[in-house]
Amino acid sequence: MDQPSDLEPAHGVGPWDGPWPADPRLDPELLAHGDRRNVVDRYRYWRHEAIVADLDARRHPFHVAIENWQHDLNIGSVVRTANAFLAAQVHIVGNRRWNRRGAMVTDRYQHVRHHPTVTDLADWAAASSLPVIGIDNLPGSVPLETYALPRECVLVFGQESVGLSDAVREAAVATVAIGQYGSTRSINAGAAAAIAMHSWVRQHADVEAGHQ
Template sequence: MRDDQPPSVGAGPHTRPWPEDPRLDPELLERGDRRNVTDRYRYWTVEAIRADLAARAHPFHVAIENWQHDLNIGTVVRNANAFGAAGVHIIGRRRWNRRGAMMTDAYLGVHQHGSIERFVAWASDEDLPVVGIDNLPGAVDIRRYAL
């Protein structure tokens, strides 16, 4: 690569003959795949990536309350994806800045709940415990909590 050219992200067009794999997107094979995905998912369709991540997901969900501003929601979504969460739940306002998620919200289920009560009802219906994490005075040290 020349110093005066921007670095290239992803992979260019795939050489022919193309692999026979139903997970692959013919358009990405033809034009190249410049998405922010790991090499494992290079040229895969969004649906195939979502299905594979869901099959590999750990049995935990991450929830964040969107009550004043959304500066950290994208980061939370991105980290939940990186740690293999089964889903992300945004409680409160529906709007949030997706740029911080860096497109990981395309591959991970992001659900919206209008209130904490609605989220807790959903978790109860799914038989999932709700564990709140905070650093306020009186909080239990997570390293000493039996998860």
């Protein structure tokens, strides 16, 4: 059998050993040949659509958006982190094409939506009653460490090197900054997204459930 593109030979399990299970969530091909995909153990041998359905039943109510005007290479890592923290959706604003390499195939399990412009994203967020929260170390930003993130919201990150666009700043109900103590002017966009998502998790998620 040709292995799916998200197989990682160093991980996973081999062919099923024992009586053939009747669980409809399980994939006969994976049972027969093994499952080396980049998924947690609870999803071993599960069909792709069964995994997505299970994730959809548990997704957190925060969204992540990132501007993509210059084919930002950080988008893949943002998608991967959003999958790890079970974000509702990732929104790509600007160019539709993005480098999926850093996603490590997690985009197969994470809902990704495209918006041509910031206005399109802002209109969607308003229609969904979701406040837009910008993440950038701009003058006037409030500390992320002390800010009460809304349970339902859209966390927006700017293009690497230039930060949030003026359009996002205008659409955001607040802009928060991550505390920095060294000499660098800014944090990598992928790292900033991970920090902000984890801040949401610390405030709103079931921490125990994330360590089972």
